[in-house]
Amino acid sequence: MTQLALVIDLNVCVGCHACVTSCKEWNTSGWAGPLVDQNPYDASPTGTFFNRVQTFEVGTYPNTETVHFPKSCLHCEEPPCVPVCPTGASYKRPDNGIVLVDYDKCIGCKYCSWACPYGAREVDEEQKVMKKCTLCIDRITDAKLPERDRKPSCVLACPTSARLFGDVHDPDSEVSVAIRERGGYQLMPEWGTKPANHYLPRQKTRMHIDLDELTRVDNPLRKEDLTTYTGEETLDDVAW
């Protein structure tokens, strides 16, 4: 079975919100109608978003680290939001594992949002139905688009390639390899929701150089060399 998901690399996310704006742009322009905002140009702008980038600070100043943290529906493999929905408007697609809301069936009771521990669902205050990330279902399944464009909007927009997209059930996919080899993890594993989306942890990139790596102590030419040099090129200086 296929389970499409995002893998988000916290090591390279710079918190630019490009995914947020491109998500909003794509999903407010589609067949499902606008993702409505209230007071967009006023003092307290608010509105419905599928994706938010938050920022956390780790440690105590001056030893702090800033973690930018993009958050959207994780398309849980055991989605607690689905069984509670009284109308069946919330469902998990059997063919690709994406959790969706049928906006024509939703009665806007908000019960599903109570049953999501991640706060991934947001009511559209204008259409009065529940909305959430669709992994751009209308885009990734659109056969008219060239293959390279059949990805979620946020993935294509990310300037640092912090967002990977693919099938986490296929062991050889880019996302599965990333999860396996780079310590991919799930959010709030304690609830047993089995989120399909994973996050790649922050890591320090350190290079270790020993002193003897700077001079070639084992260079036989230099060891037995009796020549006196006067600044000319030697064999060591030649780049091969």
Place this chain on the structure above:
Amino acid sequence: MHPAFSVIFLTTLIGAGQGLYLAMVTGQLYSIPRFVEAQGDRFYAVGSLVALLFLIAGLVASFFHLGRPERAWRAAAKWRTSWLSREVIVLPIVMALVLAYGLAHWMVWTDPLFEIGALKVDVTLLLGVVGTLASLALFVCTAMIYADVKFLQEWHTPLTVFNFTFFGAASGFMLAAAYSAYLGNPLVSFYGTWAVILTFAALGSRLAHLYRNAHIKRKSTVQTAIGVRHNTLVQRTQGATGGSFNTREFFHGRSQRFVQNVRYLFLILVFPLPVLLIGASYVAESPNLPILAFVVQYVGLLAERWTFFAEAQHPQNIYYQSVA
């Protein structure tokens, strides 16, 4: 959680309606062995009508909770998995049974259908028993909507079901006492006594609930929420400056002190005051005090339901701690 008035009214009104209906049936059952004086059929019929009005008022309140009330009928679809769906099905069944019970009394359909020993079973008794079961099922469905959400640890306990049932039954019997007092009917002390017993049951279960919730160990932390292992971890921005659905739906927006005060308020209005008023009504033989007792307790129950919501802390709140 943000306490929504639609849901506060829904749960308290149908609770009182179901309770009043249970009180009517209890009165009828007690009159069979002549433990209490048998009443004319009109007493049960009008009592059921009042119960039905409470149920209808609750139903109307619930529509204000929906974004798309015109699609409410769809909510009956997923009764296999959703307690909300089950409530949506059981509520009209209870309403129909209450109506049928009242109607059967109004039409005086009291010729025995059959007999079990000395017990003469008529239409009203049959409807009463079935309606009682449906009413109890409705208490369970309503409470399980809350108790079934494991993320709201304050609610995820059988005590939630006990609270809803006892509170509803207590206020319904209180209403029955008020109704009898209004008619100048001798059943007022019978209903009053039951109302006091049920109020004490509710007190025990709610105090146990408060005690439990004061000692909750949170499953989720900011560390598990973003998956970073460090003891010092704070949010700096939540990705929006003007708030979002997440800040409106899951926070009550009041100080802890305010919540505490509402808690004290309901602890006074729901328990000691109505009990004292009922006690005083025995002594003073006043027809007004039981009515007052019901009103005071109902107002207290509104405050109780408000705190029930305000108390619950959703794990998603971890992601919404700081604006900028």
